Amino acid sequence: MTGMDEMHVFDRAAVRRHRDRAAATVGGVAEVLADAAERLLDRLDDTSRRFGRALDVGGRGVVAPLLRARGLHVVSCDLSARMAARSGGPCVAADEECLPFAPASFDLVVASLSLHWVNDLPGALIQLRQALAPDGLLLASLPALGTLAELRAALTEAEAALTGGAAPRVSPFPDLRDCAGLLQRAGFALPVADVEEIALLYADPLALLRDLRAAGEANAVALRDRRAPPRALFPLALAGLPEQDGRVRASLRLAMLTGWAPAEGQPKPAARGSGTVSLADVLKKE
Amino acid sequence: MTDPVSAAPPPHAPVDPRLLEILVCPLTKQALTYDRVRNELVSRAAGLAYPIRDGIPIMLPEEARKLDDA
Numbered sequence: 001m002t003g004m005d006e007m008h009v010f011d012r013a014a015v016r017r018h019r020d021r022a023a024a025t026v027g028g029v030a031e032v033l034a035d036a037a038e039r040l041l042d043r044l045d046d047t048s049r050r051f052g053r054a055l056d057v058g059g060r061g062v063v064a065p066l067l068r069a070r071g072l073h074v075v076s077c078d079l080s081a082r083m084a085a086r087s088g089g090p091c092v093a094a095d096e097e098c099l100p101f102a103p104a105s106f107d108l109v110v111a112s113l114s115l116h117w118v119n120d121l122p123g124a125l126i127q128l129r130q131a132l133a134p135d136g137l138l139l140a141s142l143p144a145l146g147t148l149a150e151l152r153a154a155l156t157e158a159e160a161a162l163t164g165g166a167a168p169r170v171s172p173f174p175d176l177r178d179c180a181g182l183l184q185r186a187g188f189a190l191p192v193a194d195v196e197e198i199a200l201l202y203a204d205p206l207a208l209l210r211d212l213r214a215a216g217e218a219n220a221v222a223l224r225d226r227r228a229p230p231r232a233l234f235p236l237a238l239a240g241l242p243e244q245d246g247r248v249r250a251s252l253r254l255a256m257l258t259g260w261a262p263a264e265g266q267p268k269p270a271a272r273g274s275g276t277v278s279l280a281d282v283l284k285k286e
Numbered sequence: 287m288t289d290p291v292s293a294a295p296p297p298h299a300p301v302d303p304r305l306l307e308i309l310v311c312p313l314t315k316q317a318l319t320y321d322r323v324r325n326e327l328v329s330r331a332a333g334l335a336y337p338i339r340d341g342i343p344i345m346l347p348e349e350a351r352k353l354d355d356a
Contacts, residue, residue, distance in 0.1 A: 073304070092342060094345045095312065100343075100345035101309065102309070
């Protein structure tokens with residue numbers, strides 16, 4: 001191990017470079033991103049609350065138009081200014097770990113598949129909560145454990161076969177239970193985390209890698225192996241991906257997170273000792 | 287947003303006024319002042335000036351200009 005700070009799992013400069021580069025290519029994967037965003041925004045239909053001002057975090061030009069279509073004023077931010085500019089509206093270059101927004105600037109924050117390269121996720125969530133007005137809503141989706149599991153397994157196996165070792169080539173993803181806990185720790189009320197699965201089928205396994213790169217999702221794990229991988233690695237790994245009707249399958253397992261900025265009048269658990277009926281009495285009646 | 291005093295139009299792409307209302311220094315979370323001439327958002331508390339490029343405020347400390355103490 002190096003003496004690297006354990007909080008720095010990801011190389012943020014690399015994340016920014018990948019997103020800068022991907023600003024030109026992300027249109028090619030807009031369909032998948034829009035599908036994921038729509039599933040997240042569906043949660044807006046579950047609430048009667050109306051929202052006016054929205055912050056789009058890392059929406060890659062896909063989320064902002066969807067929010068505007070719902071009549072919201074949208075500000076977009078991205079670590080890459082070029083990627084932020086794809087939003088087509090007011091935007092800023094900003095680091096999710098160090099956000100530049102005044103308290104209570106928004107009623108809604110949407111982070112669709114954009115927080116998984118953040119080192120300090122609890123810190124980012126706290127700052128997003130502070131940017132929300134009381135009773136404001138956070139909607140966030142993250143790839144959860146199980147995402148790209150096929151690719152991860154195939155790469156690890158192929159690399160072990162070739163070199164006897166394996167470097168991290170797919171980002172580590174949190175599990176669903178961690179996600180709900182994170183929201184709670186960041187001070188969100190009524191936190192909910194659930195999972196949606198999107199299965200992608202590729203006729204050409206190389207297209208999967210091309211799409212990941214096009215979306216700005218190339219490997220940015222700080223401890224990644226920076227040397228060129230063995231030439232045989234990707235062919236061997238891709239040949240090892242499970243097939244379905246002649247096509248390879250890539251699973252996206254998305255953790256959908258919702259949490260509210262605390263406010264008076266929100267449903268809360270009753271205070272301890274405030275009950276007026278004894279549970280013992282209720283149970284005795286049986 | 288045009289300045290009636292200056293004869294020449296400002297050379298910079300205009301920044302959305304709504305952004306100026308909500309942006310704070312990412313490090314200190316203090317208010318910023320908009321330097322129209324240099325086209326920067328200045329954080330006195332952090333001693334940094336954040337550039338605005340093509341109308342996009344670049345709120346990244348590593349991209350900001352350090353202010354001289356003069």
